[in-house]
Amino acid sequence: MPKFNLAKSGFVAGELSPILEARDDLDAYFQGMRFAQNGIVLPHGGFKRRPGTRFVAEVKASSNRGRLVPFVSSVDAAYVIEAGDLYFRYYTDEGRLESPPGTPVETVTVFPHTALADLGYTQSTDTLWVFHPDYHPYKLARTSATTFSLTKIAWRDGRAPMRPTNNTAVTLTATKPGTPIILTMSSATWSSGDVGRYVRHKVGATEAWYRIDTYTSTTVVEATLMGGTTTVALGAGADWALGMFSNTEGPRAAVLHGGRLWYGGTYNQPDRIIGSTSDDFDHFEYGANDDNAISRRATSGSVNAIQWLASTDDALCIGTQSGEFVVEGDADGIITPSACFVRSRSRRGSTHDVPAAVADDVIYIQRNARKLREFHGRNTERNDTSRELTILAEHILNSGTTEVAYQQDPHSVVWATRGDGELIGITREPAHQVYAAHRHVLGGTYLTDKPVVESMAVIPSPDADQDHLWLLVSRTIGGATKRYVEFMTDDYRPTVSPRSTEREKIAATESAIFLDCSLTLDSPITISGITKANPGVVTATSHGFSNGDRVRIRDVLGMTEVNHTSFIVAGANANDFQLHDLDGNNVNTSGYTTYVAGGTAREEVQAVSGLSHLEGQEVQIIADGCVQPVDTVNSGAVQFTRWGSIVHVGLACPYEGETQRFFAPGSTGGGQGVKARIAKVGVRVHNAVGLQVSVTSSSEIAYETVPSRQGGDNWDEPPALRVSDDILTDVNGGWTTETTVRFRNADPLPCTVLGVYPRIEADPNS
Numbered sequence: 001m002p003k004f005n006l007a008k009s010g011f012v013a014g015e016l017s018p019i020l021e022a023r024d025d026l027d028a029y030f031q032g033m034r035f036a037q038n039g040i041v042l043p044h045g046g047f048k049r050r051p052g053t054r055f056v057a058e059v060k061a062s063s064n065r066g067r068l069v070p071f072v073s074s075v076d077a078a079y080v081i082e083a084g085d086l087y088f089r090y091y092t093d094e095g096r097l098e099s100p101p102g103t104p105v106e107t108v109t110v111f112p113h114t115a116l117a118d119l120g121y122t123q124s125t126d127t128l129w130v131f132h133p134d135y136h137p138y139k140l141a142r143t144s145a146t147t148f149s150l151t152k153i154a155w156r157d158g159r160a161p162m163r164p165t166n167n168t169a170v171t172l173t174a175t176k177p178g179t180p181i182i183l184t185m186s187s188a189t190w191s192s193g194d195v196g197r198y199v200r201h202k203v204g205a206t207e208a209w210y211r212i213d214t215y216t217s218t219t220v221v222e223a224t225l226m227g228g229t230t231t232v233a234l235g236a237g238a239d240w241a242l243g244m245f246s247n248t249e250g251p252r253a254a255v256l257h258g259g260r261l262w263y264g265g266t267y268n269q270p271d272r273i274i275g276s277t278s279d280d281f282d283h284f285e286y287g288a289n290d291d292n293a294i295s296r297r298a299t300s301g302s303v304n305a306i307q308w309l310a311s312t313d314d315a316l317c318i319g320t321q322s323g324e325f326v327v328e329g330d331a332d333g334i335i336t337p338s339a340c341f342v343r344s345r346s347r348r349g350s351t352h353d354v355p356a357a358v359a360d361d362v363i364y365i366q367r368n369a370r371k372l373r374e375f376h377g378r379n380t381e382r383n384d385t386s387r388e389l390t391i392l393a394e395h396i397l398n399s400g401t402t403e404v405a406y407q408q409d410p411h412s413v414v415w416a417t418r419g420d421g422e423l424i425g426i427t428r429e430p431a432h433q434v435y436a437a438h439r440h441v442l443g444g445t446y447l448t449d450k451p452v453v454e455s456m457a458v459i460p461s462p463d464a465d466q467d468h469l470w471l472l473v474s475r476t477i478g479g480a481t482k483r484y485v486e487f488m489t490d491d492y493r494p495t496v497s498p499r500s501t502e503r504e505k506i507a508a509t510e511s512a513i514f515l516d517c518s519l520t521l522d523s524p525i526t527i528s529g530i531t532k533a534n535p536g537v538v539t540a541t542s543h544g545f546s547n548g549d550r551v552r553i554r555d556v557l558g559m560t561e562v563n564h565t566s567f568i569v570a571g572a573n574a575n576d577f578q579l580h581d582l583d584g585n586n587v588n589t590s591g592y593t594t595y596v597a598g599g600t601a602r603e604e605v606q607a608v609s610g611l612s613h614l615e616g617q618e619v620q621i622i623a624d625g626c627v628q629p630v631d632t633v634n635s636g637a638v639q640f641t642r643w644g645s646i647v648h649v650g651l652a653c654p655y656e657g658e659t660q661r662f663f664a665p666g667s668t669g670g671g672q673g674v675k676a677r678i679a680k681v682g683v684r685v686h687n688a689v690g691l692q693v694s695v696t697s698s699s700e701i702a703y704e705t706v707p708s709r710q711g712g713d714n715w716d717e718p719p720a721l722r723v724s725d726d727i728l729t730d731v732n733g734g735w736t737t738e739t740t741v742r743f744r745n746a747d748p749l750p751c752t753v754l755g756v757y758p759r760i761e762a763d764p765n766s
Contacts, residue, residue: 010045014436158209158227196247265306315377421452443651518650536589558596602645625718682757
């Protein structure tokens with residue numbers, strides 16, 4: 001029988017739709033996958049296991065659905081806001097913001113939990129504008145690292161965003177300024193929803209601006225003078241205009257662009273955008289001067305209710321229910337009242353969800369909520385103004401999506417929450433034509449199914465070397481619904497190479513976190529000296545160890561003999577202790593090399609507590625890089641067999657992938673439909689420990705475990721990281737037309753698959 005060695009040298013097309021199963025004429029077919037779960041497709045082609053998630057805190061009230069909002073004052077002052085029922089809470093530096101410790105920083109808001117799905121936001125340094133179609137706009141100001149204030153916007157000098165001037169015969173009369181001012185219309189105009197709305201009124205050369213405080217009838221309201229005349233009464237006049245916003249009507253969208261704050265999409269003016277006075281975001285003085293406020297409509301002959309506004313490097317972009325627009329200015333791109341042109345660019349339509357602006361593009365959710373699109377705002381000859389990101393994976397959002405966010409580092413991924421709770425990622429590198437979908441199922445359960453990712457936000461990590469994806473997750477713990485704030489931990493980047501020592505490759509797995517809703521025990525004590533004596537004495541200020549404690553030492557320079565070794569503490573004083581071996585004998589360091597600097601000591605344990613957030617859950621445990629037997633959290637604690645000083649505990653989130661079909665040429669030369677079998681599979685891995693491989697056949701799928709150790713390995717140590725290595729394993733593949741290779745890693749250990757190389761036999765009679 002003819003034999004073939006075929007290769008899949010990367011997965012840069014990501015998970016492909018099942019309706020592409022016959023499209024082996026596409027390059028993407030041979031670069032794609034049938035299934036990609038809990039791994040990120042790298043722009044370079046590999047499929048890398050995603051990091052786990054870290055548990056931070058339960059929300060204030062788990063009974064109500066909430067929302068996460070990013071608030072990035074700078075890369076050094078980045079927050080995630082937990083928006084809940086009439087409150088905001090804050091998270092920063094991988095923890096909840098508390099002042100004093102134990103007391104969450106909290107801001108009272110006007111937004112009930114039922115309104116949070118429609119909450120929008122835009123930001124400039126320490127100010128976040130918060131808006132909603134049913135509420136007056138608000139501003140959240142950060143006044144210190146731990147203090148925030150939320151205030152309703154008061155338009156400077158009363159110059160509020162306004163609807164067009166009245167063009168009817170209805171007149172407005174204002175009493176002489178006082179408290180209160182009575183505003184009387186000549187026919188029924190007012191409604192109870194006008195409370196909080198501003199009014200402009202002009203008679204002759206006299207002009208005033210008022211805020212409505214009390215609704216009396218359809219013709220009479222009480223108001224406060226906010227700007228303009230202060231000494232004379234205004235008689236009846238038809239030159240008046242109503243403000244766009246009231247206590248019960250606000251914008252659906254807002255964004256900062258070109259030195260102006262833009263609002264758009266109210267109930268009464270659904271297709272209108274308004275831009276503030278230049279560099280004065282709470283002032284809307286209309287006129288012909290270049291710095292005056294601007295008012296325009298997005299029109300194209302369809303229903304153009306504005307859903308979102310976004311600012312890119314080169315354009316102010318508008319998403320409506322029926323299409324997408326850009327706002328263009330003069331020849332230099334500057335938008336002014338006399339040079340403001342709203343142009344239709346595409347006719348796809350959007351949901352109201354906040355989009356993600358990425359350089360020249362806006363990533364938005366198409367109107368049916370099952371597609372992500374990339375809207376290009378620059379005026380070029382590019383013919384894909386609104387490219388579909390999910391065209392090769394049309395199935396991936398079948399359950400719909402409600403949020404989208406962009407994580408620039410480390411891998412340029414667009415994230416979307418899915419209706420059934422899954423998290424969807426799309427690796428995006430347009431310059432290299434990379435749009436690769438992958439799915440992520442968090443560990444644990446919600447009711448009788450998987451956890452539900454309800455909201456997300458992306459902010460820089462504390463050291464600003466990458467971005468962190470924060471998640472609001474619904475889980476079932478102890479039979480009750482719990483909503484937790486979690487974040488995806490740092491991308492796994494061990495500082496090893498193929499030339500690293502075996503000891504370095506072993507140590508590289510200790511900090512890897514591939515568990516969800518996890519917590520870590522890791523309490524390093526800094527060492528400042530070790531004597532050459534019998535026994536050796538370690539200096540570590542305020543170490544807190546007691547005689548009989550078991551400790552493990554790492555990262556010492558000079559006296560490297562003590563590294564990655566366990567000792568018993570003896571002769572403990574406040575700032576030093578002696579070293580004994582595990583049998584209680586003195587450790588004589590006299591013959592060791594001289595201590596130079598650095599090093600840490602950590603206490604070793606066989607149990608971890610503080611896990612009440614996972615009470616009753618079956619969890620995986622990894623201690624100093626060694627996988628331990630699963631345990632169930634009981635009274636907030638777990639136990640394990642191996643002593644460990646760096647211990648991760650959390651929910652299992654297995655990494656799985658499956659290739660597209662490999663086609664062996666048949667007797668007629670065609671690959672489709674030809675029966676074949678795979679007897680061996682080669683896999684090239686990078687920074688990996690542990691892998692199981694199988695193939696599709698007519699029999700039950702049976703995974704072959706690839707050994708992580710060799711005969712001479714020390715079984716008391718974790719297995720060494722396979723930095724860049726090839727694996728060849730026998731598999732029991734039967735004759736089939738579905739010649740795919742499956743691989744997975746169910747243990748909480750790192751794994752990146754770079755390529756798959758099956759050995760195939762073709763059936764000449766098929």
